Amino acid sequence: xxxxxxxxxxxRYRPESGGRPTFQEYTIPYRSDMVVLDGLNYIxxxxxxxxxxxxxxxxxxxxxCGADVNGQPRLTCGTYVRDVHKGAVTVExxxxxxxxxxxxxxxxxxxRKLASVTPYIVRKDWGDLTKExxxxxxxxxxxxxxxxxINCMLCYAACPVFGSSPEFVGPAASALALRYNRDTRDEGAxxxxxxxxxxxxxxxxxxxxxxxxxxxxxxxxxAAIQTLKxxxxxxxxxxxxxxxxxxx
Amino acid sequence: MKxxxxxxxxxGFHILHTLFQTSMKYDRIHRFDEYFVTSLIVDGGACAGVVxxxxxxxxMVAIQGKATILATGGCGRVYEFTTNxxxxxxxxxxxxxxxxxxLKDMEMVQFHPTCLPGTGILITEAARGExxxxxxxxxxxxxxxxxxxxxxxxxRDILSRAMIQEMKxxxxxxxxxxxxxxxxxxxxxxxxINERIPMVRELVEKYMGLDPIHELIxxxxxxxxxxxxxxxxxxxxxTLPGLYAVGETACVSINGANRLGSNSLSECLVFGxxxxxxAAGFAKKKASYPRGAAAREALKKEEARVFDGVLGRxxxxxxxxxxxVEMQQLMERDVGIFREESALADACGMLGKMRDRFxxxxxxxxxxxxxxxxxxxxxxDFMLDVALAIAHSARNRRESRGAHSRTDxxxxxDANYLKHTLAFRTDGPPRIDYVPVTVTKxxxxxxxx
Numbered sequence: 089x090x091x092x093x094x095x096x097x098x099x100r101y102r103p104e105s106g107g108r109p110t111f112q113e114y115t116i117p118y119r120s121d122m123v124v125l126d127g128l129n130y131i132x133x134x135x136x137x138x139x140x141x142x143x144x145x146x147x148x149x150x151x152x153c154g155a156d157v158n159g160q161p162r163l164t165c166g167t168y169v170r171d172v173h174k175g176a177v178t179v180e181x182x183x184x185x186x187x188x189x190x191x192x193x194x195x196x197x198x199x200r201k202l203a204s205v206t207p208y209i210v211r212k213d214w215g216d217l218t219k220e221x222x223x224x225x226x227x228x229x230x231x232x233x234x235x236x237x238i239n240c241m242l243c244y245a246a247c248p249v250f251g252s253s254p255e256f257v258g259p260a261a262s263a264l265a266l267r268y269n270r271d272t273r274d275e276g277a278x279x280x281x282x283x284x285x286x287x288x289x290x291x292x293x294x295x296x297x298x299x300x301x302x303x304x305x306x307x308x309x310x311a312a313i314q315t316l317k318x319x320x321x322x323x324x325x326x327x328x329x330x331x332x333x334x335x336x
Numbered sequence: 337m338k339x340x341x342x343x344x345x346x347x348g349f350h351i352l353h354t355l356f357q358t359s360m361k362y363d364r365i366h367r368f369d370e371y372f373v374t375s376l377i378v379d380g381g382a383c384a385g386v387v388x389x390x391x392x393x394x395x396m397v398a399i400q401g402k403a404t405i406l407a408t409g410g411c412g413r414v415y416e417f418t419t420n421x422x423x424x425x426x427x428x429x430x431x432x433x434x435x436x437x438x439l440k441d442m443e444m445v446q447f448h449p450t451c452l453p454g455t456g457i458l459i460t461e462a463a464r465g466e467x468x469x470x471x472x473x474x475x476x477x478x479x480x481x482x483x484x485x486x487x488x489x490x491x492r493d494i495l496s497r498a499m500i501q502e503m504k505x506x507x508x509x510x511x512x513x514x515x516x517x518x519x520x521x522x523x524x525x526x527x528x529i530n531e532r533i534p535m536v537r538e539l540v541e542k543y544m545g546l547d548p549i550h551e552l553i554x555x556x557x558x559x560x561x562x563x564x565x566x567x568x569x570x571x572x573x574x575t576l577p578g579l580y581a582v583g584e585t586a587c588v589s590i591n592g593a594n595r596l597g598s599n600s601l602s603e604c605l606v607f608g609x610x611x612x613x614x615a616a617g618f619a620k621k622k623a624s625y626p627r628g629a630a631a632r633e634a635l636k637k638e639e640a641r642v643f644d645g646v647l648g649r650x651x652x653x654x655x656x657x658x659x660x661v662e663m664q665q666l667m668e669r670d671v672g673i674f675r676e677e678s679a680l681a682d683a684c685g686m687l688g689k690m691r692d693r694f695x696x697x698x699x700x701x702x703x704x705x706x707x708x709x710x711x712x713x714x715x716x717d718f719m720l721d722v723a724l725a726i727a728h729s730a731r732n733r734r735e736s737r738g739a740h741s742r743t744d745x746x747x748x749x750d751a752n753y754l755k756h757t758l759a760f761r762t763d764g765p766p767r768i769d770y771v772p773v774t775v776t777k778x779x780x781x782x783x784x785x
Contacts, residue, residue, distance in 0.1 A: 104394075104703045121454070121512070121545075133657035137709040138701040144421040147457045147539060149349060166542055188392055189706040199369075207357035235350065264357070 094118040094169055095176040096127050098139065101187045109187065112136075113176070124157055124164040124177060128191075140190040148304055151238035154245070155191050156180040161245035161302045182245035184254075198241050201257050205265035205283060210276025227272045234267035234312055236305045243299035243309050255288040259299035259309030262290055266312040269319065278323065285320040293317075340598035345462050345535045347601060368399065372711050373427065374638050376404065376435045376579065379630035383435065383579035387631075387638040391711070394704030396639045398631035402619035403578050405611060406432060406566060410584040413715075414723045415559035415672070416664035419451055419458035428585035430718035432566040433725065437574045438758040438769070440567035440587040442722070443730035443740050446595050447673050448560035449495035453513035456558045457543055461597045463536050463553075464488040466528060469520040470495070471552070472507040478517075485785045493594055493739045496557035496673050511554060518552035525549075557673060561600065563591040563739065564729070567758060572611025578618065582611040589756065593738025647710055651698040656713045659697060663690055663716075663723055671727050676744040680731035687724050688765060694720060725759040725766050732768045733757060750780060 093115050101109040114131045125143055132139050143153040146165045153164045157179055158172050169177060185193035243259035250256050265284055269277040284290045293313045300310040343350040359365050371388040377398060378384065385400040408428030412420025433439050449470070450459040464470070470488050472478045482498040483490040490498075499517050502508055508515040521529055521536070526549045529537055540548045566581035568574055568588050574581055582588075583603050590607075591599055670683035694717060701709040735749035736742050755770040 102703060103705055132708075137651075137656070137699070138703075140701075140706055140708050144423045146422070146455060148542065150421060189703070192706050194392075196369075202357070203360040208354075208361045209358075235353070236346075237353075 092118050094127070094173055096131065097176050097178045098128075098131070098191070099178075099180040100139075100190055101181075102138075103189060111178075118169065118173075120170055122169050124155070124162070124167045124169060124172070124179060125153055127169060127177065128164060128179065140192055142192055149238060151240035154182050154240045154242050156183055156245065161242035163240060163242070163304050166304055182241060184245050184247070184251045185241070193241075195241060197254070198239070198244060198258075198260075201261040202239070202264060204257065205261050205268075206276050206280055207261075207264050207268060209268065209271060209274045210279070211273070212275055221273045223272055230272075231267045231270040234263045234270070234307060237263060237267075237307045238305055240304065242302045242304065246298040246302040248296055248298070249292050249294060253288075253292060256292040257284065257288055257290070259303075259313065260307070262293075262316055263307050263309040263312040266316055269316075277319075281316070281320045281323045284316055285324065290316045290320060339596075340601065345460050345533050347598070351601065351604060371397070371399075372714065373431060374642055374714060375634065376431050376576075377626070377631050377634040378435050378576070379626055382577040384626035384630055386431075387634050389642065389711075391706050394706070396635060396642065398635040400626045400628070400631050401578075402622045402625065403580060403615040405572065405615050406579070406581040406585050407583050407608075408585050410562050410565075411719065411722045412559045412562075414664065414667050414719045414726065415445075416661070416668040417451070417456050417556075418559040419448060419456050420559070425715040425719050426722035427715065427718050428581060429566055429725075430721040432574060432576070432579060432581060433721055433759075433761045435576055435579070436761070437576050437579065438567045438760050439564060439722075439725045439729075440589070440759075441564035441593070441729070441757050442562070442725045442759055443733050443757060444563035444591070444593045444738060445559060445671075445726065446492060446561040446563060446739050447496040447557045448492055449499055449557045450519055450553075450555040451558035451560075452540070452544055453511055453516045453554050453556050455543055457539055458558075458560065459519060459536055459539070459553060459555060460533065461492075462533050463519060463521060466521075466532050467524055469523070470499075470555075471518040471520050472502050473509045473518075474507060476507075478502050478507065483785055490785065491594060491596075492560070493741065497741060499557050500673055509554065514556070516554040516556045519548075519555045520552050521548045522550065522552075559672075561595055562726075563587065563593060563595050564726075564757075567756075568611075570607065570610060571614035572607060573614060578622075580611050580615045582608050586611075593740055642710070642714070643704070646713055647699060647702065647704075647707070649696075649698040651700045652696065654693055654696040654698065656697050656699075656709065656716055659690060659693060660712075660716050660719070663687070663720065666690075667723055667726070671723075671730055673741065675730055675740070675742050677731070677734075677742075680727060683727045684724070684731055684765065687720065687727055691720050691724065721761065725761075728766045728768055729757045729759050748783070754780060 096114045097111050099109050100112050114135055116127055116130045128141055144150045148163055148166045155164050157167050161182055181187045181191045181193045188194055237260050244250050250258050265280045268274050269280055290313050297310045300308045370391045373386045373388045375387050376383055383404045387398050389396050406428035410420055410424045411426025412418035412424045429439055469477050470479055479487045483494055503515045508517055529549055537548055540546050540553050565585050565587035568581050568586045572580040572582045588607055666683055666686055670679040697713055699709050701707050734745045735753045736746050737748050754773050758769045759766040
């Protein structure tokens with residue numbers, strides 16, 4: 089190995105060959121400005137075309153290239169080899185998800201969780217649809233942070249609660265619920281809080297906070313979940329004291 | 337009146353996620369995530385659905401439908417240096433093209449002036465809209481030499497050409513990824529940068545390791561958008577009944593030879609809605625569901641072509657990565673920002689040879705499940721069709737217009753070329769034809785600033 093090389097230890101799993109996941113090592117040329125995704129693409133193009141991983145935008149927007157890099161869930165496109173390189177770079181599929189092949193994991197359960205929080209604007213009466221629903225900058229600011237999620241699932245890979253209770257609705261879906269609950273155009277807050285106040289809802293969270301640490305977009309799902317716990321409690325109290333009222 | 341709307345500098349991002357999330361409201365929308373379409377099903381002169389590879393299951397399936405809408409975006413990956421994602425390989429264009437639908441105005445390729453060297457990550461126009469300067473290595477706002485009335489707010493094609501001219505004149509910076517110019521936002525101040533163009537700062541910090549509040553942003557022009565695409569009318573209808581196209585995949589001709597920033601959003605929102613309504617109306621009116629026979633036949637044909645044919649080819653000298661890079665570099669060099677006859681003739685010839693060489697591309701990965709080497713080969717197959725359409729369309733337009741700049745024909749020639757190019761697929765080179773431009777309210781005039 090030359091001084092200008094770096095070793096990638098990549099976890100391989102090939103369903104058609106059977107067996108358990110194994111590690112494979114690749115030695116590739118090192119550049120100071122290379123990201124982990126560049127390394128994976130170098131391997132795919134020049135050494136081993138069978139290595140399988142998802143990627144597209146290479147700029148932290150599409151959210152498809154997540155993997156555990158040296159044990160930490162990261163976007164491989166935004167992780168510089170120089171920052172994680174300790175003799176070797178270990179790349180594994182995101183923790184807590186079923187592996188389909190090599191670094192490709194199954195995201196269907198995650199998408200069902202997103203769908204479970206009613207991730208769209210709910211209204212009893214849509215009124216005149218040819219007119220705009222005006223929002224002021226401060227209205228947008230109320231949910232802007234939660235609207236920046238790119239569905240990369242790093243927060244689920246980092247969440248020990250999701251790891252042990254796969255039914256837990258989880259960080260990104262909770263943050264998305266808060267995004268719509270804070271939208272002045274929405275009237276669905278009550279139903280969302282009812283969903284999150286169940287056995288698989290926000291109370292499962294023990295506030296470890298790893299989700300917010302690994303989030304590449306500063307969505308801060310941990311804070312969102314704490315806010316939702318408060319809102320769900322308020323809703324519960326209100327329903328006890330004022331039956332028939334609704335959350336807004 | 338403002339000509340567009342904004343969600344800071346993340347407009348497309350918010351449209352995408354709002355649309356995706358809202359789609360979850362409707363039980364009758366069935367998503368087929370990670371299915372790769374390999375061909376259209378054509379039955380009795382109409383599109384009757386698609387044949388697709390289920391990547392996770394490793395099987396080929398026929399998905400029948402009365403109406404089919406192509407919305408696969410652009411084809412930036414036919415170029416080496418592009419702002420587009422890795423998946424923008426022109427699949428929808430090639431699918432329609434292979435079914436006999438013409439591709440319109442494919443020579444009209446937009447190059448965006450401000451992309452980060454190395455990665456091609458786009459620095460949005462808003463950076464200049466908010467007052468950013470373009471400077472050369474002497475610190476001079478060089479646009480005063482090319483377009484003093486508009487300076488940095490000039491159109492993308494002129495700004496991109498000016499960059500190439502500054503580079504040729506030896507006034508560019510030099511870095512590890514070649515020549516570049518400077519985008520200077522420092523005079524805007526931290527507050528304006530953070531409020532109005534937060535994504536610019538985020539991207540530059542993350543992917544260049546620089547803070548635009550204090551440092552120049554290195555930029556160079558890169559492929560960004562294709563004005564051409566599957567020929568459609570304003571309702572997204574193609575010449576094949578039941579087949580629709582919308583967005584960058586389509587050419588509805590709102591962009592002419594030179595798209596303005598944000599017009600792609602109209603293509604999504606305005607023409608997306610029109611196309612959806614037209615396709616739904618078509619499906620409603622069509623009494624009978626497609627017969628199964630054509631779908632079964634198409635499925636068999638694609639299984640044989642992809643699984644027995646492409647997947648069966650042993651890996652040898654010709655590799656998908658090698659041929660792809662060759663094609664991308666050729667397109668960059670000969671069918672790029674400046675074009676002329678001998679380079680275009682060379683490109684047409686070389687691409688034809690690459691079409692033949694493609695038949696020898698073999699695979700190391702023989703799995704059916706999630707075989708991304710196989711999808712890369714099928715994408716290269718699509719890209720070669722698209723690249724050929726671009727090169728031949730460019731060679732046949734012997735004038736300069738908008739983004740299409742011929743050094744051997746620098747003038748616009750309305751007498752001969754006020755018309756749309758149509759490229760039809762044949763077994764040999766594309767057949768090029770023309771249709772008149774529909775001129776309504778705005779008469780063509782000389783472009784002056």
